[in-house]
Amino acid sequence: MPIPPTHLSSKPTVVFLDHATIPEHITVPNLTFEHQWQQFDLTPVEKVVERIASADIVITNKVQLTADILDQAPKLKLIAVAATGTNNVDLDYCREHGIVVTNVQGYGTRSVPEHVVAMMFALKRNLVGYHQDIADGEWQKQKQFCFFTHPITDVADSTIGIIGSGSLGQAVGVLAKAIGMKVVFAERKGVKPARPGYMAFDKVIETADVLTLHCPLTDDTQDLIAMPELAAMKPSAILINAGRGGLVNESDLVEALKTKQIAGAGCDVFSKEPADESNPLIANMDLPNLLLTPHVAWGSHSSIQALCNILMDNIEKYQQGVEQNRVC
Template identity: 70%
Template structure:
């Protein structure tokens, strides 16, 4: 077998402390920390295997990759890859699944406790000197809600949604799953979408981003939620109308929100969430719910296994 060229376009998306195990076949390995859009075509030219996490691979830049056989996505989502072009040009696409079923649920539950107990608000009040003004051994400037006995509504029942449900039940929560928005009937074990919005004390999103789910949670949906409810999104940024969410938080239409994902990443100050990051009932993290060391190591191992398997004639995790 001739030596194959493997190009990793955004190696820095995997932290340096994570060990990438070696490929089992003879190859030339080329990696870049990041790849700007204007450099993609040049860097994929001559590659047999291209690894990408978030670098966009489209018809224009892939046209330069005449010998490309496999795109190995070091993530679950493949919306950054033109899958139709790959199908028409005999380029296989493989992704990584099931690696974050511990990390994401733990992040969701951490956000849930933080929001329900108003930890950010209390931290801000201490910094502002509120404790010294009150002159008591404690002070209560924000409501504190117990999580046990409350209801978690889940939108998305894949591996991450199911793993979140298991963890939520372990801390005493009642868990309900939402049927798809606008569905005429409910599958067994699901409740109507609007009913879940109205019943949930916390709502967590774990569904993919498609045209059908873009702005899944907007003004109408936020208005249906309890004023004491919190919203957590560790799924995809486009699932939530960010401006509508900020307005709901400011008007106390809902009690709080934890956002790990944004419509554009990295987010800048034009994003309404960042512009209002000072709100005591808004918790922001930079798309790291998936990123415990153990989860990233598992992702890396599956990524290499995907490439090894494909080259050996035993492809796995193909999305096309």
């Protein structure tokens, strides 16, 4: 449904709640229409209501906008999410109160797949383990020109199972095929029979040499990969999560790594971010078969610039009464 052209006041207030999530070297395009701009590097929970109270437009990357918070922003017409995921916004409240929510799609289809492939090679060839061994003096102890303390397996001719067939999952598939992998997309968990072009979820879990996650975090996908799935994977398989932290039960994953139920795991996302020492992954990050990065898979320069361009264009289009990347 088109957005009425008279939806905003003559000089709307635009508030960016967590501008520091955009690196300083990235240019955020200026809005072309007359407006009042307010930006904050970060916004703690206790400051959200105060900062959005008079806002017409709110930009958020990860700041939580719950129903009780939104109920105290009577002028709010648009929430522009500076990411693809919108689980930090109460979409039901926005639908009920006529608040438009937009997100940014397609900006990371180069950066995220490259990060996934980088993690895959690092884990399959145990680069972290060998790096740690050299640091610990293992090379000198071995007294050989090389040593083999960790298995090294090839990526070519192996099978990658992709959970999530959106733009990111598809882009990972393209790269995987280019390096000689067999690509299979998983049907949704519990759905039988699988649709054409998909393999049953349980079958993908059992057969994949690399399992990578690119689906949204919902009530249905919370703990999508837990001990039953990890136990069903090949002992030589690796898991990569560059989707959402809650897709994987982190305690179960650590246990599976320690008991060698799976060969390795790479995680770019965590159940709570920033993750601290209470997170099982952080507490066990010295495991040689665990590779962690701080939610940066999306973060190549070109991808972040594309995100900012799309983010601000979403707002421009909304001001013009044109629907673009609308979630609700």
